Amino acid sequence: MSLPAYSESAAAPVPKPAEVLPLRRKPPRFARRAAAILSGVAAQVLPPLVTLGVILLLWQGLSGDAAGGLPAPATIWLESRELIMDPFFDRGGVDKGLFWHALTSLQRVAIGFSFSAVVGVALGVLVGSSRFAHRSLDPIFQVLRTVPPLAWLPISLAALHEANPSALFVIFITAIWPIVINTAVGVRNIPQDYVNVGRVLRLSPPEYFVTILLPAATPYIFTGLRIGVGMSWLAIVASEMLLGGVGVGFFIWDQYNASRISDIVVALVWVGLVGFALDRLVALAGRIVSRGASAS
Amino acid sequence: MSSRAYLSIENLGVTFNAGQRASEVLKGVDLTVDQGEFISIIGHSGCGKSTLLNVVAGLVPVSHGAVILDKRAVDGPGPDRAVVFQNHSLLPWLTVYENVRLAVDKVFRGRKSRPERHAWTLHNLALVQMTHAKDKKPHEISGGMKQRVGLARALAMEPKVLLLDEPFGALDALTRANLQDSVMEIHAKLRNTVLMITHDVDEAVLLSDRIVMMTNGPAAEIGDIVRVELPRPRRRIEVDATPAYIAARHAVIEFLYARHTGLHAAA
Numbered sequence: 001m002s003l004p005a006y007s008e009s010a011a012a013p014v015p016k017p018a019e020v021l022p023l024r025r026k027p028p029r030f031a032r033r034a035a036a037i038l039s040g041v042a043a044q045v046l047p048p049l050v051t052l053g054v055i056l057l058l059w060q061g062l063s064g065d066a067a068g069g070l071p072a073p074a075t076i077w078l079e080s081r082e083l084i085m086d087p088f089f090d091r092g093g094v095d096k097g098l099f100w101h102a103l104t105s106l107q108r109v110a111i112g113f114s115f116s117a118v119v120g121v122a123l124g125v126l127v128g129s130s131r132f133a134h135r136s137l138d139p140i141f142q143v144l145r146t147v148p149p150l151a152w153l154p155i156s157l158a159a160l161h162e163a164n165p166s167a168l169f170v171i172f173i174t175a176i177w178p179i180v181i182n183t184a185v186g187v188r189n190i191p192q193d194y195v196n197v198g199r200v201l202r203l204s205p206p207e208y209f210v211t212i213l214l215p216a217a218t219p220y221i222f223t224g225l226r227i228g229v230g231m232s233w234l235a236i237v238a239s240e241m242l243l244g245g246v247g248v249g250f251f252i253w254d255q256y257n258a259s260r261i262s263d264i265v266v267a268l269v270w271v272g273l274v275g276f277a278l279d280r281l282v283a284l285a286g287r288i289v290s291r292g293a294s295a296s
Numbered sequence: 297m298s299s300r301a302y303l304s305i306e307n308l309g310v311t312f313n314a315g316q317r318a319s320e321v322l323k324g325v326d327l328t329v330d331q332g333e334f335i336s337i338i339g340h341s342g343c344g345k346s347t348l349l350n351v352v353a354g355l356v357p358v359s360h361g362a363v364i365l366d367k368r369a370v371d372g373p374g375p376d377r378a379v380v381f382q383n384h385s386l387l388p389w390l391t392v393y394e395n396v397r398l399a400v401d402k403v404f405r406g407r408k409s410r411p412e413r414h415a416w417t418l419h420n421l422a423l424v425q426m427t428h429a430k431d432k433k434p435h436e437i438s439g440g441m442k443q444r445v446g447l448a449r450a451l452a453m454e455p456k457v458l459l460l461d462e463p464f465g466a467l468d469a470l471t472r473a474n475l476q477d478s479v480m481e482i483h484a485k486l487r488n489t490v491l492m493i494t495h496d497v498d499e500a501v502l503l504s505d506r507i508v509m510m511t512n513g514p515a516a517e518i519g520d521i522v523r524v525e526l527p528r529p530r531r532r533i534e535v536d537a538t539p540a541y542i543a544a545r546h547a548v549i550e551f552l553y554a555r556h557t558g559l560h561a562a563a
């Protein structure tokens with residue numbers, strides 16, 4: 001009560017030190033760290049969110065009400081609200097939430113990609129360590145890797161007869177080339193010093209493979225895996241469109257036939273987010289596995 | 297020291313074949329080294345010093361002549377000829393301890409038990425004063441420390457010959473002096489047979505029993521050998537003004553800059 005009167009009547013310099021002192025005291029360490037982390041996250045997350053907002057506003061403004069055209073964000077929200085809000089519903093058949101479609105597609109990618117990782121790394125090691133294998137196989141790989149994923153589909157359907165294995169094969173064949181090529185580069189680039197260490201110690205081929213070749217090539221292998229997983233996700237969506245059944249790819253195709261463009265937009269957001277998560281996951285795995293290996 | 301040569305390089309010739317063109321790097325190199333002797337090899341850049349060392353290591357095949365170590369001809373690399381490379385060549389994905397342990401496990405498997413191999417690894421890290429950093433990765437330690445670990449890894453193999461290819465070339469003068477002292481101490485303690493390449497005349501004189509001076513390539517050979525008549529143990533501040541030191545130093549400099557200038561090698 002008396003405080004305002006006091007500060008008004010007293011000389012200005014008197015209360016000042018009392019106000020400044022608490023500010024000078026450093027905030028507790030954890031608070032400072034939390035603030036630093038928060039501002040770091042904000043710097044990462046805010047710009048894309050703002051950009052997204054601007055894009056949505058522009059989209060909304062530009063897309064008017066033309067029937068049959070691209071629906072505006074507000075229209076999508078109205079038409080596909082259930083799809084957005086409940087990814088987990090399951091009414092049997094292919095009438096499921098997007099989570100289930102994405103999960104099915106992810107399972108296919110997991111199987112196909114695992115095969116291409118194992119076979120790709122093995123082939124890459126062979127091509128990278130044997131001059132003869134390099135000469136005979138590399139030109140063939142360079143040609144095959146330019147074949148677009150969907151061009152493999154009729155061939156694999158003809159060879160395998162069934163839809164599911166064909167989809168897996170398309171993923172396998174799409175993802176394998178970057179894995180083979182990057183692994184081979186990594187093996188060929190092992191510094192001569194490391195090779196010499198192995199020779200002086202008389203490491204047996206399996207010992208050399210485990211203690212020197214694999215760790216030295218790991219950063220390259222993960223570059224290949226990262227490109228490969230991205231390509232396999234592209235391939236699965238495309239190949240499911242042709243194959244039917246449960247899966248994000250077929251969901252998109254199905255909604256297109258039913259002229260539900262809003263649902264397609266929602267599915268595309270899912271495709272993008274899942275692909276992004278896959279990429280980050282492989283990158284993270286690579287960082288964990290090759291800790292310190294790249295710095296020498 | 298001993299009457300019979302421990303390591304002998306006999307009429308050694310090395311020729312590299314690059315496509316159709318063959319380049320003769322070494323020709324008619326003869327050298328005998330006693331057990332426990334410390335030999336430095338000095339010569340202008342590109343004359344073939346590393347090639348000579350790598351032949352003894354077994355990393356480069358002999359084209360002509362032979363290298364005989366402890367009565368057996370060298371034909372391929374092996375842990376009885378441990379190499380410390382100029383750029384340390386520690387495996388970056390292993391810790392300091394693991395780098396040394398890898399060599400210990402490989403060399404002493406079957407001869408030492410697991411706890412003995414652990415103790416031997418730690419013993420060699422202690423020898424180069426690197427125990428404190430045993431759990432660090434190579435990129436977390438300084439250049440001088442990496443060379444110490446490289447040295448520990450080589451010593452841990454209990455090699456017949458220790459091969460050092462410009463081990464301190466990339467280090468600053470103080471770190472280099474420090475490591476030279478360590479190498480002298482270790483050599484006094486273990487009496488290893490050492491072949492060391494260096495560009496540093498003082499380093500050669502301070503550390504060596506004999507300094508091998510190579511002529512310029514191509515087809516380089518041993519031009520002359522200087523014996524350093526300094527008693528051991530040597531301490532740098534005590535020896536560097538003695539007549540023997542000055543004489544050896546002068547002989548090397550005279551060879552390098554008056555008789556075999558690096559001019560046509562550098563051109």
Ligand SMILES: Nc1ncnc2c1ncn2[C@@H]1O[C@H](COP(=O)(O)OP(=O)(O)OP(=O)(O)O)[C@@H](O)[C@H]1O
Nearest residue numbers: 312313314321340341342343344345346347348513
């Ligand atoms: N694997 C190889 N194939 C072909 N030529 C080689 C090979 N290794 C070395 N040489 C050649 O042999 C010569 C001697 O090389 P070396 O590395 O032994 O020289 P050096 O005396 O160690 O030089 P520096 O002091 O610069 O290390 C050089 O001309 C080099 O080009």
Ligand SMILES: [Mg+2]
Nearest residue numbers: 345346347461
């Ligand atoms: Mg060299």
